[in-house]
Structures are given as structure tokens and as C-alpha cells.
Amino acid sequence: MRKVVYYSLRLSTESEIVGTWPQLDVPQKYFKVPNNFEILSSRSFPEKSPNLENFIFKSGSKITDLLSSYLPDLDIGVFVNQKFKDLILKFYIKNFQFYNCSLIAADNDFTKKLAEDTYFFLHLIHVNEIVDFSKSVFKDLKTGEIISVDNEEQRSPFLRPVKLFLKETPDLFRSPFNIALLVSESLKKAIEEANISGVWFEEFKGNEFYTEE
Numbered sequence: 001m002r003k004v005v006y007y008s009l010r011l012s013t014e015s016e017i018v019g020t021w022p023q024l025d026v027p028q029k030y031f032k033v034p035n036n037f038e039i040l041s042s043r044s045f046p047e048k049s050p051n052l053e054n055f056i057f058k059s060g061s062k063i064t065d066l067l068s069s070y071l072p073d074l075d076i077g078v079f080v081n082q083k084f085k086d087l088i089l090k091f092y093i094k095n096f097q098f099y100n101c102s103l104i105a106a107d108n109d110f111t112k113k114l115a116e117d118t119y120f121f122l123h124l125i126h127v128n129e130i131v132d133f134s135k136s137v138f139k140d141l142k143t144g145e146i147i148s149v150d151n152e153e154q155r156s157p158f159l160r161p162v163k164l165f166l167k168e169t170p171d172l173f174r175s176p177f178n179i180a181l182l183v184s185e186s187l188k189k190a191i192e193e194a195n196i197s198g199v200w201f202e203e204f205k206g207n208e209f210y211t212e213e
Contacts, residue, residue, distance in 0.1 A: 076100025
């Protein structure tokens with residue numbers, strides 16, 4: 001058994017990096033648009049692609065490879081550019097989809113600049129299927145007892161994961177029992193070496209991960 005370290009992907013908030021946070025805002029009357037981002041979930045993919053057109057690049061914001069938005073937020077996914085997309089597709093990503101989107105700004109010259117670099121919305125959902133429950137360890141939040149279960153159906157909401165045994169180890173995925181987007185050591189290094197902007201990492205402490213040697 002081997003311990004695996006993962007890192008939580010975080011979006012930058014510092015003004016010197018992003019200017020204004022969040023960098024994107026929803027278009028006017030967006031919630032009346034059919035198939036808006038409200039069809040997106042962290043549990044499943046939608047039957048139809050969401051309408052993510054004309055998201056507003058806020059005044060004072062700076063262009064980064066990953067862009068922050070209040071809605072939809074990191075609980076669902078993240079706006080990324082072609083550079084980031086091309087990089088992560090060289091790695092093993094679990095349960096993801098890219099959707100087309102478009103960004104506009106009040107300054108027409110800025111809108112043209114945004115159009116020079118294609119952006120997408122990266123949607124990731126939970127990956128409970130990669131967990132071997134029979135080898136994992138949970139803590140009962142009501143009693144403090146450490147217990148094991150044979151499958152996901154036996155896990156109650158009061159059981160917090162302590163050690164999760166993974167059948168496979170993706171480089172990017174959404175944590176099985178947490179909203180965090182998790183990144184492997186190798187992908188983290190590749191992102192940092194590529195000078196991808198708008199993102200930072202911290203070691204995930206929600207639970208420990210293990211896999212076969």
C-alpha cells in the first residue's frame with residue numbers, strides 16, 4: 001500500500017494577479033436563458049451543453065489562464081484557456097467535460113484581446129467509483145468510532161473519510177466526498193513549470209489517499 005499526495009487547486013484572488021476578483025460576471029438576464037449553468041451539477045453531467053455565452057470580463061480584471069467567477073464557481077468547474085486545456089489533456093483526468101463559452105468586455109479592444117485566446121469551461125464531477133470502500137477507513141462523526149464499509153451504499157452521511165483507498169490515481173479529479181479539485185504531484189509540477197496563471201495549490205488535508213504499490 002502506498003500513500004498518494006494530492007493538492008487542492010485554488011484560484012488566485014490577489015489584485016496584482018487578477019486585478020478584480022472575481023474576474024467574470026454573468027450576463028444581464030442570464031438566468032432567463034435556457035440551459036444556463038444551473039443545469040450543471042457536481043454529481044452528473046447535463047443532457048445538453050450549457051449556455052455559457054457572453055460572460056462579462058469585469059472592468060479592472062486581468063487576463064489569466066484560469067479565470068475566477070462567482071457563478072458558476074469552483075464547486076462546479078472553472079473557466080480555462082487553450083493553454084491550460086492542452087496541458088492537462090496530456091494527463092489522466094477523471095469525469096470531466098469541456099464546454100464552449102465566450103467572454104466579452106466593455107472595452108471592445110479588450111474583447112478582441114480575449115478572443116485571441118480561446119476559453120472553455122471545465123466541468124468535473126465526483127468520482128466515487130474509483131474508491132475501494134472495503135479497504136477504506138471512515139470515522140463516525142456521532143460516536144468517534146473508526147469503521148469500515150463494504151460499499152458506498154453502506155456509508156451514511158455521518159461517516160467522514162479518514163483513509164480512502166483508490167483503485168486508480170487520476171492526475172485531476174473532484175474529491176469523492178469533498179468539493180475540492182485535486183491535482184497530482186506530477187500535474188502540479190507541470191502547471192507550475194508552464195507558468196500557468198490564476199491558480200495556486202495547497203496540500204489536500206481532507207483525508208489521506210492510498211493505492212496499491
